[in-house]
Amino acid sequence: VGGACFVGWGWDLGENCAQMIKQGAKAMPIIIDGKKTAQKIKCRLKDKISNLKIKPGLAVILVGDNPASQVYVSMKKKACDEIGIKSFEYKLSQSASEDELIKLIKKLNKDKKVHGILVQLPLPGHINENNILFTIDPGKDVDGFHPMNIGKMMIGAETFLPCTPYGIQKLLEEYNIKTTGKNVVILGRSNIVGKPIGMMLLQKHNFGNATVIFCHSQSEKRDELLKQADIIIAAIGKPNFVKADMIKDGAVIIDVGINRVSGKIVGDVDYDDVFNKLSATTPVPGGVGPMTIAMLMSNTLQAYGATD
């Protein structure tokens, strides 16, 4: 039976899948619905916020005119409006100086109405990203990018978890995809996704405890390692990069890629090619993307002082 090995992993397959396996059909992969899960999280947050006299505030800073960043910032603002977080938007020109940006952050650090501060990345080349991220008050760092918060995350202390990795972990939990003892191969080593999700999956807790392998452009044994992956997290920004012959039967793929190809958004995984080999996967769009925003909302409430 094609799908039988998935049962061995102790997953909650649900009635339909269990029935299909009994009848000898190859199980369809579980489609991890990030849109629905994000909606559920936002509903819960909205409920909580409705009981607060003073509303949580999130400052979002966009520097320059990167079209993708403009879209992401508008989606973040929309989510704030939807659930009752007050958003403060700051748009600086492409030529804004590092000093100007630092001054703005220092002002927001002191502003009592602002509980969370987010600087949309990437920044224009003349601005040093670290100088900016280090300026944000760690208590308002809802992206979890300040070194203090990265350090806390690394040692498993309570902190703001970076939104995309946090969203991935929530999806694994929601779909009861166990990571303990599994080989997780992470494609990509960015500070925003690759490195932090690896650290989080390594922690000694449920939906952690994984054997984490980082692969990147310099990895000599990438193909060999990828074949051994029970779970693949693809975060390299290369459209349709992961193909069926690169993975093992029954793998889980979390596709973090958001790539525009001839006007269409596609992930880092060739979805149609790998589909029949998988036991679970996230679609693009509608997988990890909406979760990033939901976890930003959750972190903002955490910064406010009301725990999720």
Ligand code: GUN
């Ligand atoms: N650019 C891409 N992803 C992110 C994110 O999660 N936060 C910020 N601030 N910028 C990003």
